[in-house]
Amino acid sequence: MDFTFDTEQQALREAVAGLLQRAYDPEKRRAVTKEDPGFDEKVWSQLAEMGVLGLPFAEEDGGMGAGHAEVALVATEVGRVLAPEPFVESVVLAGGLVADVGTAEQRAQLLGALSEGSSLVVFAHAEPGSRWTPTATGVTATRSGDGWTLSGTKEPVPSGARADVLVVSAAVEGGTGLFVVRGDATGLTRDGYRTHDGTRAARVTLDGTPAELLGEDAGDRTAAIELALARATVAYAHEAVGAMETALTTTSEYLKTRKQFGVPLSRFQALTFRAADMYVSLELVRSIALWATMVVDAPDSTPEQVLAAADRARLQTSKAGRHIGKEAIQLHGGIGVTAEYSVGHYTSRLTAIDHLLGDGAWAADRLARTVDAHPYVEALPA
Amino acid sequence: MQLHLSPEDQAFRDEMRTFFTTKIPQAIRDDVAAHREVSKESYVEAQRILNAAGLAVPHWPAEWGGRDWTPLQRHIWREEMQLAAVPEPLAFNASMIGPVIAAFGNQEQKERFLPATANLDIWWCQGFSEPDAGSDLASLRTVAVRDGDDWVVNGQKTWTTLGQYADWIFCLVRTDPTAEKKQRGISMLVFPMDTPGVTLRPIELLDGGFEVNEVFFEDVRVPAENLIGEENRGWDYAKFLLGNERVGIARVGATKRMIADAKEHAARLSSGGRPLIEDPSMRTRIAELENELLALELTALRVVSNSSDGKPNPASSVLKLRGSELQQAATELLVDIAGPLSLASFADDDATDVPEWARSATPEYLNYRKVSIYGGSNEVQRTIIAGTILGL
DSSP states (O other): OBOOOOHHHHHHHHHHHHHHHHHOOHHHHHHHHHSTTSSOHHHHHHHHHTTGGGTTSOGGGTSOOOOHHHHHHHHHHHHHHTOOSOIIIIIIIIHHHHHHHSOHHHIIIIIHHHHHTSOOEEEEOOOTTOOSOSSOOSEEEEEETTEEEEEEEEEEEETTTTOSEEEEEEEETTEEEEEEEETTOTTEEEEEEEOTTSOEEEEEEEEEEEEEESSSOOOOOHHHHHHHHHHHHHHHHHHHHHHHHHHHHHHHHHHHHOEETTEEGGGOHHHHHHHHHHHHHHHHHHHHHHHHHHHHHOTTOOHHHHHHHHHHHHHHHHHHHHHHHHHHHHHHOGGGGSSSSSHHHHHHHHHHHHHHSOOHHHHHHHHHTTTTSOSSOOSSOO | OBOSOOHHHHHHHHHHHHHHHHHSOHHHHHHHHTTOOOOHHHHHHHHHHHHHTTOSOTTSOGGGTOOOOOHHHHHHHHHHHHHTTOOOOOHIIIIIIHHHHHHHSOHHHHHHHHHHHHTTSSOEEEEOOBTTBSSSGGGOOOEEEEETTEEEEEEEEOOOTTGGGOSEEEEEEESOTTOSSGGGGEEEEEEETTSTTEEEEEEOOTTSOOOEEEEEEEEEEEEGGGEESSTTOHHHHHHHHHHHHHTTTTOHHHHHHHHHHHHHHHHHSEETTEEGGGOHHHHHHHHHHHHHHHHHHHHHHHHHHHOTTSOOOTTHHHHHHHHHHHHHHHHHHHHHHHGGGGGGTTOOGGGOOSOHHHHHHHHHHHHGGGGGTSSSOHHHHHHHIIIIITOO
16 A cells, blocks of 8 residues: 655646646636636647646557546646646546547547547536436437437536537437537537536537447446546545645635734634644545545456445545535635635535535445445455 | 555555454453453453564564564554454553653663563553643643652642553653743653552543542652653653654544444344334444544555654644544444443343443443543644644
């Protein structure tokens, strides 16, 4: 067991941190997120040049052949400055599905373009009326000649209006299939909007829209979707850890500098004790996020182990994110609620992450199902 | 980043697990697992078996019985010991005075005390807290005045755990009442508990047990050679000792065992016409507790892997804070599972049908309020985190 990153990984972190910290301070982020597409296309290209957008993909697919430890480092830096680029949404989630399910040709084409930054791929999966399921019911796929057409509504789809390619989950005979829909396909309507965390989402309406089957067979892809969602959940845990870390350091700084009653706020134990508890929450979730990444990366982990690790990371991220997010605002006072100051945006993004792929209560419910299947949880597998 | 234990560490864990579950008498481990009072004889027997195998004081310097283990191996050693319900080497010996004498004692003191301390031939107790010096330990008022070749000690200590079994006490005493900072005038003395002038009064706790005591000193004469380290440097040794006390204080293995027991009990009890373990809110509560415990264990593993220089890591305050909270949460879970059965707490075996675990649940829960108070209360830990880590 080893929690440390090697020198190559640390170099990656420093490079990404340098790029993102130059690109974003709270002012710049506010300006960028005001305009569509809600992120900076130039930063996205720079991430591509650095190899970040192809990190987890095989080299023959145009990627870097790195692991989820590297993904975790990038996600943490994204979270630290609240970079609005859809790294987890596109690279980890949509890209992960293509990597797992796509044919060699699809992988080379879609992942190659995603890695180069020339094509933004996102996963259109959520449907109004259902929550956090790996299956699709609101969009159905029908065979049409050699190909397929899709009909139904997906919403909210992160970066759904800006995306060049959508990977769409849809009901097929015997389960849920995955399909590739081009942004310029006929019968595709996308209504984009701004979300509370400064990013973008869209309603994606499909009406007899031509689609290409992802992978060789039209079989049920529920298991692949579940696994991809689990990996994205773990990456989000790291994005959240980065955000929580900044929320805490920002709060600590504020307590040291803000004066009331003639003294810095840090003189009030009622406040410093709460900051100490935020630190406890942060370190606990950091530990479990790192562990979950190691489970994802371990070559002999079973899908069940990866799903359970993601649920554990999700539960802790939800608790810690709510705790730190809410306390960061409260310890600042009124300024924490303003859009002009940075800290509330961290709370907003943490709240979004909490609800994108399943919240803490949802994860706890899943973990509760197997609670009597083990005497205790093993942190160190044999 | 590597999830798995190395083959060497895996073999080490297997070796520890086998030793603890086969070499320590089952009856002693049963007492620990059932939260019964462990007798002095059992503590001594278990520690001597460990010591003979080199497993009592692995964190000491090698020449005094220590092993050249990695921090991870020490963690595994402690974790496996707790999982197997082995009484841990007496903390006052193995984690407190032993390392202090090894680091600051003179050669004669090391030879005189360390082998006997490792083997529990001497049972040590701690003379730190006083009625007016708890978290504010440096305010202690017990004084030692030099008189010829002796120190003469007067004053009172309290919360002296298992002092009734102790052969010797290590004691913080004020030797320079004129020192500018109150921390500077403190020294560490050691002396036998049967020295004339030492009296002990047991304090009954809420669980009906007697594990702590008041200790009174009236003109107790202590030979000058029993000063540990330098005069007026006692505060440094106390800080060193308390830093050691926090290592392993997360007690993850012990909490794991309590939760595993709780699940077994919940499977056997009926609630609303079905086993309690099938109740969704009970399952969720256990799942959340298990997750918190996993996060704590992983944090402990991170802390050990980052503190190879042997210095206490300030993040160890997180372990103390959260470790105590989760131990308490596990005792609370057991009380709630016992439900009405928990009222039979002080019933004798032949006068009740209530199983032993349910009878001990509430006394244990009440007793465990101590864990967020001793070893630096959780409020002290928050002060350390806010000050040392956050710079507040």
